[in-house]
Amino acid sequence: MAHIPDGVLSLPVLLGGGALAAGGLALGLSRLDERDIPATAILAAVFFVVSLVSVPLGPSSAHLLLSGLMGIVLGVKAIPAIFVGLLLQAVFFGFGGLTSLGVDVVDIAFPGVILGTLAAPLLARSEGFLAAVVAGAVAATAVVGTLACVALALALSSADYLPSLRVVVLTGLPLAVVEAVVTGFVVAYLKRVKPEILPFGVAGATG
Amino acid sequence: MIAVRALARRLAVATLVVATIAAGVAPAAAHRLKLFLTTEAGEIAGYAFFVGGGRPDGVDYIVADAAGREVHRGRTDEHGAFRWRPVSPADYAVTVNAGDGHWVSGTVTADRLAGPAWPTEPTSADRAEKPASPPPEPTATPATAPATPAATPPRPSGIDEDALARLVEYRVDAALERRLRPLEEAYERAEGRLRFNDVMGGIGMIVGLAGAALWASSRRRRDPEEKP
Numbered sequence: 001m002a003h004i005p006d007g008v009l010s011l012p013v014l015l016g017g018g019a020l021a022a023g024g025l026a027l028g029l030s031r032l033d034e035r036d037i038p039a040t041a042i043l044a045a046v047f048f049v050v051s052l053v054s055v056p057l058g059p060s061s062a063h064l065l066l067s068g069l070m071g072i073v074l075g076v077k078a079i080p081a082i083f084v085g086l087l088l089q090a091v092f093f094g095f096g097g098l099t100s101l102g103v104d105v106v107d108i109a110f111p112g113v114i115l116g117t118l119a120a121p122l123l124a125r126s127e128g129f130l131a132a133v134v135a136g137a138v139a140a141t142a143v144v145g146t147l148a149c150v151a152l153a154l155a156l157s158s159a160d161y162l163p164s165l166r167v168v169v170l171t172g173l174p175l176a177v178v179e180a181v182v183t184g185f186v187v188a189y190l191k192r193v194k195p196e197i198l199p200f201g202v203a204g205a206t207g
Numbered sequence: 208m209i210a211v212r213a214l215a216r217r218l219a220v221a222t223l224v225v226a227t228i229a230a231g232v233a234p235a236a237a238h239r240l241k242l243f244l245t246t247e248a249g250e251i252a253g254y255a256f257f258v259g260g261g262r263p264d265g266v267d268y269i270v271a272d273a274a275g276r277e278v279h280r281g282r283t284d285e286h287g288a289f290r291w292r293p294v295s296p297a298d299y300a301v302t303v304n305a306g307d308g309h310w311v312s313g314t315v316t317a318d319r320l321a322g323p324a325w326p327t328e329p330t331s332a333d334r335a336e337k338p339a340s341p342p343p344e345p346t347a348t349p350a351t352a353p354a355t356p357a358a359t360p361p362r363p364s365g366i367d368e369d370a371l372a373r374l375v376e377y378r379v380d381a382a383l384e385r386r387l388r389p390l391e392e393a394y395e396r397a398e399g400r401l402r403f404n405d406v407m408g409g410i411g412m413i414v415g416l417a418g419a420a421l422w423a424s425s426r427r428r429r430d431p432e433e434k435p
Binding site: 044048049054088093094167 | 257258260261266305309310311401405408410412413414416421424425
């Protein structure tokens with residue numbers, strides 16, 4: 001649902017989304033240290049593949065986004081990763097348009113990045129199951145945020161495209177639950193096995 | 208560099224875990240709404256489907272005429288299918304809006320909708336009404352009409368030659384429509400299919416980008432050391 005095709009959004013929405021995405025991209029790239037490149041690339045690849053796998057759900061179909069996980073692990077650097085993933089999906093598979101790429105990047109990346117950054121101090125202090133719950137909450141809220149952004153972009157463009165609440169709830173809520181489970185599991189695993197992967201994994205460590 | 212490699216290895220493990228979970232959760236693949244549109248005896252019929260599985264059931268479909276005016280709006284059935292008989296043959300655009308930002312549209316041309324189901328003689332009023340869409344008979348028949356009388360054996364008197372030609376054409380069209388439908392459906396499906404090569408190509412592209420970035424940064428780092 002987060003891949004908005006060409007020709008749906010109005011020009012102001014496209015330009016606004018493009019500008020926001022470009023700003024986020026510049027910020028993410030400026031923070032991209034040499035040591036972050038492999039992690040960013042691998043998560044970009046994960047995002048690219050995982051969004052191709054979709055579940056038919058009721059009147060629509062949904063796919064994992066993992067934007068919450070990317071926001072937690074990569075922070076702002078998730079924006080370039082998601083941009084690359086979305087660009088390749090648009091070019092190879094026609095999932096989402098090229099003109100709406102900026103809006104799609106904002107829809108998917110920004111909620112995950114903002115929530116992941118906000119939750120970082122909390123995640124740094126929590127352990128085990130609690131960490132999983134916090135990470136899951138971040139992921140679920142990121143999905144809701146993405147849905148809200150998509151709805152906003154569509155509603156701003158034309159009232160005709162206003163997503164029906166029924167469809168969004170039917171597909172969005174199960175997706176949020178699945179994302180929460182996956183992200184909670186991964187973050188708790190990483191915290192236990194390899195905490196230095198997470199930007200806040202080791203107490204006292206920064207960045 | 209060792210730390211980076213260890214990090215990459217751990218992340219690869221995490222990737223595998225995530226991919227396995229995702230594969231367990233999601234039996235189907237991919238995500239995009241597509242439309243199969245055909246005509247059956249003067250009716251517009253078809254269905255919308257998500258690439259990789261799933262049909263949008265109970266969502267709006269809108270039929271618009273050549274001028275973009277909405278002439279019909281309905282809801283798809285549980286198989287994402289719809290069927291509508293227009294009042295007269297003309298160019299129509301069908302749009303299916305899944306209601307969540309997925310949106311697809313296709314067109315049906317007037318000549319695919321024509322047949323004996325319509326008034327046999329298109330009135331001049333009909334022609335004047337739709338200047339954008341030429342009535343099908345004048346364009347379609349000249350190609351086939353000369354052949355038909357030549358092929359038919361000496362015919363009994365009293366049969367309207369034009370009516371016969373139209374009937375033959377209509378029956379042939381219907382038969383072709385029936386025969387081609389599975390082919391057209393297969394084509395639509397194949398076009399939207401996710402290809403493993405493309406997936407691997409995308410991953411390769413990401414690896415390449417990462418490699419290029421690492422290369423650039425390694426050169427940048429070495430330069431100041433080499434100068435002194």
